[in-house]
Structures are given as C-alpha cells and as structure tokens.
Amino acid sequence: MARDYYEVLGVSRNASSDEVQQAYRRLARRYHPDINSDPEAEERFKEINEAYSVLSDPETRKRYDRFGPDFRSIPEGYEEWVGAGQGAGRGRGRAGVRVEEGFGGIDFEDLFGSLFGARGAAGPIPGADQEAELELTVEEAYHGGKRQITLPGPSGSRSFEVTIPRGVVEGQRIRVPGQGARGGGNLRAGDLYLVVRLAPHSRYRVSGRDIYVDLPVAPWEAALGATVALATPGGEVKVRVPPGSSSGRRLRLHGEGMPSPRGSPGDLYAEVRIAVPPKPTNRERELFEQLAAESTFDPRR
Structure with a gap:
C-alpha cells in the first residue's frame, strides 16, 4: 500500500505550499542517488518526487x-x-x-x-x-x-x-x-x-529543481582563482572560482536551476573538476617541473 504523501515529505496535512516545497528540497538533496550511495536511496528519491508532484499542485x-x-x-x-x-x-x-x-x-x-x-x-x-x-x-x-x-x-x-x-x-x-x-x-x-x-544527460544531473554540473578548470585557475564561462540549460553564465579551489568544491549559483511557475526556482551547483593538459608542451612541462621543485604543498597530508 502506498505511503501517505504527507508522511513521505514529513509535513502536516494543512502545510502551506512553501512548507511542502522546502520539505521536498531538503529530502531530495538528502536522497538523490548521486549524493546518497545507500541502495534504497533511489527508491526513496522516487517516492519523494511522487509525493511532491501531487502535493505541489493545488487541484x-x-x-x-x-x-x-x-x-x-x-x-x-x-x-x-x-x-x-x-x-x-x-x-x-x-x-x-x-x-x-x-x-x-x-x-x-x-x-x-x-x-x-x-x-x-x-x-x-x-x-x-x-x-x-x-x-x-x-x-x-x-x-x-x-x-x-x-x-x-x-x-x-x-x-x-x-x-x-x-x-x-x-x-x-x-x-x-x-x-x-x-x-x-x-x-x-x-x-x-x-x-x-x-532522460539521463551527459552534462546535467537534476535533483528536484536543483541542477548539478561539472566545471572543468585549469590548475592555475583553481590555485589563483578565475572567472570562467559555464553552459547551463538557461544559457551561458559566468562563474567565479575562488582561489585555492580543489576538485569537488561545489559553487552555488542561486536561482539558476529549474524554473518554477508556482515558487522559487532551483539552484545550479557547479562542481570544480581540475583538468590538466593531456599533452603538455615543452614549456608547460618546464613550468610544471619548476613548480614541483619550488612548492612544499603535499595534497596527501
């Protein structure tokens, strides 16, 4: 027997539309399969989506x-x-x-x-x-x-x-x-x-109204900071990468996720992925070797 949709989202039967949306976004982030590796997370995520699709529409x-x-x-x-x-x-x-x-x-x-x-x-x-x-x-x-x-x-x-x-x-x-x-x-x-x-997408991962996308950056952009272009479903946006950003750092772009006709749009999360030149030139190799000799940074500490 299907669980009560109010119980699924953890809200009362007289909850407002904003309370329903807030509960959904909190749970969707917690149980999204890309974030939660628990084998039951995907089914829980589907159940949460089903409940929200019903309770978010007044009729x-x-x-x-x-x-x-x-x-x-x-x-x-x-x-x-x-x-x-x-x-x-x-x-x-x-x-x-x-x-x-x-x-x-x-x-x-x-x-x-x-x-x-x-x-x-x-x-x-x-x-x-x-x-x-x-x-x-x-x-x-x-x-x-x-x-x-x-x-x-x-x-x-x-x-x-x-x-x-x-x-x-x-x-x-x-x-x-x-x-x-x-x-x-x-x-x-x-x-x-x-x-x-x-449908599964080669670039975007969607959780509720939030969109996740990888943001490739060069080592020097990650170390020194930079402003880079990023393609999104809504068009190209500029993303500021703070200095000292490592791979996996998540940069939030407020309101750049899925639009919503009845509430606030979702957010877009750009996840930093450091990319290196696949075939460095002689000069690039020389500079990397110089950096390796000068730097005392140990990423494994």
Missing part, C-alpha cells in the same frame, strides 16, 4: 485529500455525477482500482460494482483518467514548449499536441483534458496525465 492535492491514494482512478466530475442523483447518499467506490499505463482499459464494474450492484444499473458513467510516461531531455523540461504525442490504444494509435510547462521536474504530471478513457453515453472522456521522466 491534484485537493483530489488526493478527498479520495486518497486512488484519486487518479476516480473520473473527473464523479462527485457532481453522484450528487446529481446517480446514487447520492451512498459510499464511494472501493479502493485498489488500477488504470493501465497509456490507453489501457479500466474495469468499471470493479470500480462501481460495489456502489450500484451491477454493471449499467446506474446508467452511463464518466470516462476515467489515465496515465502515460513522457520522457524529456533536461533542456526540454527547462524551457517547456509544444510536443507531439503518439500513444497506442485499443482502436489504433492516437496523436495530439500537448503543451509542456516550463520547469517540469521528474515525476510531475501534465494534465491533458479529454484524452483519457471515453465516457458512456454523452458523458465526457477522462483526462490523460503524462508523468514526466527526465
């Missing part, structure tokens, strides 16, 4: 508070449908219903059988919501934009255009109205929720 959080972990299996508009005379005063359908990924089917008898006793006894029912995964590059998630989606279905594949909000993160759901399961009679179809998955 989704409202449905979760009302229906619990199975809120995605309850068709949009179901409350109004019941209240309009289709079984008002009776309890909700039983939990445990699963909607298959993509355009898989849903057993409406299983969902509503305990409520009405038999299939069709209450007449047509609204279409259920469904889910599918959407893989994005870090750059696509950062900038957002239009995307053509093709998903398989029982009657053949369907294609449609979706708008990707700027700054979506791993586990976040993008709602596509009317692209879920078809409703009975003239009742409307459910919605499709696209679950964002970030």
Whole structure:
C-alpha cells in the first residue's frame, strides 16, 4: 500500500505550499542517488518526487485529500455525477482500482460494482483518467514548449499536441483534458496525465529543481582563482572560482536551476573538476617541473 504523501515529505496535512516545497528540497538533496550511495536511496528519491508532484499542485492535492491514494482512478466530475442523483447518499467506490499505463482499459464494474450492484444499473458513467510516461531531455523540461504525442490504444494509435510547462521536474504530471478513457453515453472522456521522466544527460544531473554540473578548470585557475564561462540549460553564465579551489568544491549559483511557475526556482551547483593538459608542451612541462621543485604543498597530508 502506498505511503501517505504527507508522511513521505514529513509535513502536516494543512502545510502551506512553501512548507511542502522546502520539505521536498531538503529530502531530495538528502536522497538523490548521486549524493546518497545507500541502495534504497533511489527508491526513496522516487517516492519523494511522487509525493511532491501531487502535493505541489493545488487541484491534484485537493483530489488526493478527498479520495486518497486512488484519486487518479476516480473520473473527473464523479462527485457532481453522484450528487446529481446517480446514487447520492451512498459510499464511494472501493479502493485498489488500477488504470493501465497509456490507453489501457479500466474495469468499471470493479470500480462501481460495489456502489450500484451491477454493471449499467446506474446508467452511463464518466470516462476515467489515465496515465502515460513522457520522457524529456533536461533542456526540454527547462524551457517547456509544444510536443507531439503518439500513444497506442485499443482502436489504433492516437496523436495530439500537448503543451509542456516550463520547469517540469521528474515525476510531475501534465494534465491533458479529454484524452483519457471515453465516457458512456454523452458523458465526457477522462483526462490523460503524462508523468514526466527526465532522460539521463551527459552534462546535467537534476535533483528536484536543483541542477548539478561539472566545471572543468585549469590548475592555475583553481590555485589563483578565475572567472570562467559555464553552459547551463538557461544559457551561458559566468562563474567565479575562488582561489585555492580543489576538485569537488561545489559553487552555488542561486536561482539558476529549474524554473518554477508556482515558487522559487532551483539552484545550479557547479562542481570544480581540475583538468590538466593531456599533452603538455615543452614549456608547460618546464613550468610544471619548476613548480614541483619550488612548492612544499603535499595534497596527501
């Protein structure tokens, strides 16, 4: 059984959106697989992302508070449908219903059988919501934009255009109205929720809204300090490397991480990586030898 999302983030049920975001960022940094080598950290990180994707969206959080972990299996508009005379005063359908990924089917008898006793006894029912995964590059998630989606279905594949909000993160759901399961009679179809998955990137590592990137510097830049250019998903920025920086030093660029439409953007962390000339010239070798002879620094002490 899925853990309560409030429990996952360690916040109360009346926590503000800022408190939810602060709790998420604290836990995401603690359990990110790049930082935490514990074998269970990756699963914990996914659980934290899942909880945040639900509780950070006011409408989704409202449905979760009302229906619990199975809120995605309850068709949009179901409350109004019941209240309009289709079984008002009776309890909700039983939990445990699963909607298959993509355009898989849903057993409406299983969902509503305990409520009405038999299939069709209450007449047509609204279409259920469904889910599918959407893989994005870090750059696509950062900038957002239009995307053509093709998903398989029982009657053949369907294609449609979706708008990707700027700054979506791993586990976040993008709602596509009317692209879920078809409703009975003239009742409307459910919605499709696209679950964002970030593809592995050769340069960037994303943890929540924070972005981590290696910053290669020359030995003299690390020793003496320098201002160097760094490519980020948002464009090139200048990074000040303090004198005496060793490999692994993390430089924080406030607000340069993933943007957020409902709060503060994440930060970008540039991690110093000292790079040496792969084939030093004779003069470079001479200077390095001179430094080796003059310096008393021992990095192994």
